Amino acid sequence: MPEAAVVVNELVKRYPKSRTNAVDGISFRVPPGEVFGLLGPNGAGKTTAVGILTTRVLPTSGNAVVAGVDVAADPVGARRKVAVVPQRNNLDRSLNARQNLIWHATYHGVPRADRHRLADELLDRMGLAAKGKSQVDDLSGGQAQRLMIARALIHRPEVLFLDEPSTGLDPQARLFVHDRIADLRAQGVTIVLTTHDMDEAEKLSDRVGVVDHGRLLALDTPRALIGTLPASGTIDASVRPDGLAPERVPELLRGVAGVCGVEEVGVTTAADCVTEHRLRLYVDREPASLLGPVAGMLDEHRVALSGLSLGSATLEDVFIGLTGRELR
């Protein structure tokens, strides 16, 4: 195995007729055995970057090497070493679950003697032992996703690309997929995953890269990225400003010592027409120590408080800090 499982060098992709680059000069390296999370809002360029790394998209400039193979110069060689689990079901509907695995193994040159054994082992590992003869259309979304992971693993790839691995899965299926990703990591498989799910990224990734507008904005371990935030803790407060202009409430709270920032994260109007504002306070000390001053400030200005909860800064705070709240 080469020194890095994935090397991306000044990668650029501009689609025909587009005025901007979908991927705009991205560089990073993923060492063997790492789980690398690629995060970014819709349209940030994640799928395009992964498309280049998995030979489905041709780069405009720059280069990418996966498991020692330049993906543009030797796409066939690269495909032997990587596997992709796409977001959408692309299983062959004319074959049953087990046949999908066998066909894929055959395509990738897995010796005949190993194909059937590997297919059965993988079905078992993915909790699909009873589904081998099922038609693809009869599988649930979670089962199809697990079958796609089994299919990706049957030719023993060195690097596995997972596009939004748990989108649309129920909590059990999501946890199952997370456990399998952790197993693969323990076996030394390098994994690149794209996700919008910050908890998933924080839980699974050794390091994450945050991408927006085709550029890499930050790259580090989740803990180090969270450590770059000025605030270490959060307080979520639900308030009903009543007589006070709603925009005054964050202003007041910013005046409490220890509060580094206040952001409105939602507004709801109840059946009784009372509007509740949900505010997140970013604090630079133990959040519990600020509950009294925060409640006191609100009480002083007759702002009704209907809920307070404490938390720690998360990767989502890093993500929002870097990419903003604007809908893409």
Ligand SMILES: Nc1ncnc2c1ncn2[C@@H]1O[C@H](COP(=O)(O)OP(=O)(O)OP(=O)(O)O)[C@@H](O)[C@H]1O
């Ligand atoms: N085949 C294509 N032709 C033209 N433009 C494209 C094509 N595919 C993607 N784009 C554009 O490139 C940009 C990056 O898209 P991409 O799908 O890589 O983003 P993404 O980060 O994967 O988004 P999402 O999270 O929504 O899947 C977007 O502006 C998108 O509209």
